[in-house]
Amino acid sequence: MHHVIIGAGPAGVVAAEHLRKLDANCRISLIGDEPEPPYSRMALPYLLIDKIDEAGTYLRKSDGHYDRIGVEVRNDLVVSVSTSDRQLMLGGGGKVDYDKLLIATGARPTKPPIAGTDLAGVHSCWTLADARQIAEHTKPGAKVILMGAGFIGCIILEALASRGVELTVIEMEDRMVPRMMNHSSAGLIKSWCERKGVSVLTSMRVAAIQQDTGAHPLSVQLEGGASHPADLVICATGVAPNTELLQGTGITIDQGVLVNEHLQTSDANVFAAGDVAQGKDFSTGEYSVQAIQPTAVEHGRVAATNMASGHDMVHAGCINMNVLDTMGLVSASFGAWEGVANGESAELNDPGNYRYLNLQFEDDVLVGANSLGLTQHVGVLRGLIQSRFHLGHWKDKLLNNPTQIMEAYMAAAQGIGKA
Amino acid sequence: MLKSLHISPDKCTGCLQCELACSYENEGVFNPAKSRIKVFTFHQEGRFVPYTCTQCDEAWCMQACPVDAIVVNTATGSKDVLADVCVGCKVCTIACPFGTVNYSQDTGKVIKCDLCGGNPQCVEACPTAAITYVDADATGLDRMRAWAGKTDNAATARA
Numbered sequence: 001m002h003h004v005i006i007g008a009g010p011a012g013v014v015a016a017e018h019l020r021k022l023d024a025n026c027r028i029s030l031i032g033d034e035p036e037p038p039y040s041r042m043a044l045p046y047l048l049i050d051k052i053d054e055a056g057t058y059l060r061k062s063d064g065h066y067d068r069i070g071v072e073v074r075n076d077l078v079v080s081v082s083t084s085d086r087q088l089m090l091g092g093g094g095k096v097d098y099d100k101l102l103i104a105t106g107a108r109p110t111k112p113p114i115a116g117t118d119l120a121g122v123h124s125c126w127t128l129a130d131a132r133q134i135a136e137h138t139k140p141g142a143k144v145i146l147m148g149a150g151f152i153g154c155i156i157l158e159a160l161a162s163r164g165v166e167l168t169v170i171e172m173e174d175r176m177v178p179r180m181m182n183h184s185s186a187g188l189i190k191s192w193c194e195r196k197g198v199s200v201l202t203s204m205r206v207a208a209i210q211q212d213t214g215a216h217p218l219s220v221q222l223e224g225g226a227s228h229p230a231d232l233v234i235c236a237t238g239v240a241p242n243t244e245l246l247q248g249t250g251i252t253i254d255q256g257v258l259v260n261e262h263l264q265t266s267d268a269n270v271f272a273a274g275d276v277a278q279g280k281d282f283s284t285g286e287y288s289v290q291a292i293q294p295t296a297v298e299h300g301r302v303a304a305t306n307m308a309s310g311h312d313m314v315h316a317g318c319i320n321m322n323v324l325d326t327m328g329l330v331s332a333s334f335g336a337w338e339g340v341a342n343g344e345s346a347e348l349n350d351p352g353n354y355r356y357l358n359l360q361f362e363d364d365v366l367v368g369a370n371s372l373g374l375t376q377h378v379g380v381l382r383g384l385i386q387s388r389f390h391l392g393h394w395k396d397k398l399l400n401n402p403t404q405i406m407e408a409y410m411a412a413a414q415g416i417g418k419a
Numbered sequence: 420m421l422k423s424l425h426i427s428p429d430k431c432t433g434c435l436q437c438e439l440a441c442s443y444e445n446e447g448v449f450n451p452a453k454s455r456i457k458v459f460t461f462h463q464e465g466r467f468v469p470y471t472c473t474q475c476d477e478a479w480c481m482q483a484c485p486v487d488a489i490v491v492n493t494a495t496g497s498k499d500v501l502a503d504v505c506v507g508c509k510v511c512t513i514a515c516p517f518g519t520v521n522y523s524q525d526t527g528k529v530i531k532c533d534l535c536g537g538n539p540q541c542v543e544a545c546p547t548a549a550i551t552y553v554d555a556d557a558t559g560l561d562r563m564r565a566w567a568g569k570t571d572n573a574a575t576a577r578a
C-alpha cells in the first residue's frame with residue numbers, strides 16, 4: 001500500500017505520522033514544494049521577533065525524524081493528478097503512483113484587485129522566504145503599512161510593531177478581526193493597539209500602491225484621497241486554497257476541496273486535510289474552510305485513520321477557534337461566537353481593564369465564546385462547547401457571572417451541585 | 420507502572436497548600452496565581468475541588484503544538500512543555516478542553532502540570548490526602564479521567 005501525501009505542512013506531517021502509527025508496513029511519501037524541512041507558518045511571527053531561529057519553526061525537532069519513522073520526504077511540486085491512473089505528475093518531470101492520496105496543499109495569500117500589488121516592496125507574510133524578506137526591510141523606524149487586520153494580519157502586527165517600525169494598519173471592514181471577535185471586543189483591541197503607538201484605520205480601503213521618488217519608495221493611496229508614504233507594504237488580505245493540481249480530475253471543489261465526514265473527497269481514493277479542505281464545522285454542521293492550525297492537525301489525523309486499511313473514523317467536525325496576542329492583549333474565539341437564533345448570551349465588559357468575556361448559549365448548552373484579557377483556563381470554553389454539556393442552573397449562574405466557566409464545567413462534568 | 424494524580428474532592432478542605440507548593444516548586448514563589456493545580460470553591464455546596472491536568476491520552480495540547488514543544492515524558496507519562504522550544508503561540512491553551520494549559524505573560528511561554536518529574540509537590544503538601552499519587556491501574560486512571568469529565572472525542576472511532 002503506497003500512501004502519498006501532497007503538502008508538508010502540519011496537516012501532511014501529522015497525517016504521515018499517524019499513518020505510520022496505524023500501519024507499520026505501508027509505504028508513505030510526503031511531497032512538498034518548499035525547500036526547507038517541514039515547518040510551521042504559525043511560528044513565523046516568532047522568527048520575526050527573533051524569539052527563535054529558522055530551525056525553531058520546524059514542525060519536528062529531532063534529527064532524522066522522518067527517516068526514523070519511515071516517511072520518504074520529497075522536495076518537488078506536484079503539477080497534476082490523474083485519478084484514473086492513480087498517478088501524480090511532478091514538476092521535476094517524475095511520476096509517482098499512489099494507492100491512497102492525501103491533498104494537504106494548504107492555501108496561498110491572495111492580493112486585492114488594486115494597482116501596484118506587484119511592486120517591489122509589497123509582500124505577503126506566508127512563507128519562510130517571505131519572512132526573510134520582511135526581516136530585511138523592517139529596520140527600526142521604517143514606515144510599514146499593513147493591509148488587512150484579519151486574524152493573520154493581527155498575528156503579524158505584533159511582530160512588526162516589536163521590530164520598531166512605524167506601523168499603520170488599514171482594514172476595509174468596520175473593525176479589526178471581524179471574523180473572530182464581536183464589535184465590543186474588537187473595539188478594545190483597536191484602542192489597545194492605538195495606545196501602543198500603532199495607527200489603525202478601519203472602514204478604509206487602499207485604492208492603489210504607487211512608486212514614489214521621495215524619501216520612501218512607495219506611496220499608498222487610500223480611497224477618499226489621502227496617501228501614506230511607505231518603505232514596505234504587507235498584504236494580509238486573504239488566502240485561497242491550492243487546488244490547481246486537481247484540475248481535470250473531476251474532484252468536487254467548492255470553497256476548497258470538499259470532503260465528507262471521513263475527510264474523503266468525491267474520489268474514494270483521495271482525501272483532503274487542512275487549509276485546502278472544506279470540511280465539517282462542529283458548530284454549524286456545514287462545510288467550510290477554517291484555515292487554522294488545530295483544524296489542520298485534526299484533519300490530518302482523521303484523514304490518515306480513514307486512509308489506513310481496516311480503520312474507519314467519522315469526524316464530528318472541527319470547532320473554529322483562534323487565539324491572538326496583539327501587543328500583550330490576548331483574545332480568543334470559539335465556535336458560534338456570533339450566537340445562534342433564539343440563543344441567549346452573557347457578557348462581562350470591563351473596558352477600563354481591557355477584560356471582556358461573551359458566552360453564547362443555545363438552550364443550556366454553550367455554543368460559542370469571545371474572550372479578551374483572559375489567559376487562565378480559556379481552553380475549558382472549548383471543553384464546554386465540544387462536550388455539549390447541559391448546564392442546567394449553572395447557565396443562570398453564568399448569565400450572572402460569565403467568569404465562572406471552570407466551575408460550570410466541573411459542576412457539569414462531576415455532577416457537583418446538581419439541582 | 421505509571422502513576423497518576425488521584426483527587427478526592429470530598430477530602431479537600433480548601434487550605435491551598437497544594438497551590439503554594441506547586442508555585443514554589445515550579446516558579447520559585449509562593450503565589451497561588453502561578454500554580455498549575457487550582458482549587459475551585461463551590462460556596463453553595465460547601466465543596467472544594469482541586470483541579471489540574473490529567474495527562475490525557477488525547478494530548479490535545481501536544482497535538483496542536485506547531486513547533487514540537489510539548490513532549491511525552493516516558494518516565495512519568497506526563498506531557499511536558501519544553502520552555503526553550505515553546506514560542507508562546509497559545510494554541511495549546513485553546514486546544515486543551517480541560518483548561519489546564521495556561522499562558523504566562525511573565526515568561527511568554529505556556530505552563531502545565533508535569534507531575535514535578537515524578538514527585539508531585541501538591542501531593543507532598545496536601546495534609547488530608549485529597550491528592551495522592553497512585554499506580555495508574557485501570558481503575559485509578561479511569562476514575563481520574565471520569566472525574567475530569569468526558570470530552571466528547573471530536574471524532575468517534577470505530578475500529
Ligand SMILES: Cc1cc2nc3c(=O)[nH]c(=O)nc-3n(C[C@H](O)[C@H](O)[C@H](O)COP(=O)(O)OP(=O)(O)OC[C@H]3O[C@@H](n4cnc5c(N)ncnc54)[C@H](O)[C@@H]3O)c2cc1C
Pocket residue numbers: 006007008009010011012031032033034040041042043044045076077078079104105106107125126127152155156242245273274275276291292293294296322323508510
Ligand atoms: C504568519 C502566520 C501566522 C499564523 N498563525 C496562526 C495561529 O496563530 N493560529 C492558527 O490556528 N493558525 C495560524 N496560521 C495558519 C496556519 O499556519 C495554517 O492553518 C496551517 O499552516 C495549515 O496547515 P496545512 O498543512 O493545511 O497547510 P500549509 O501549512 O500551508 O502547508 C501546505 C504545504 O503544501 C505545499 N504545497 C502546496 N501545493 C503543492 C503542490 N502542488 N506540490 C507540492 N507541495 C505543495 C505548500 O508549499 C506548503 O508547504 C498562521 C499562518 C501564517 C501565515
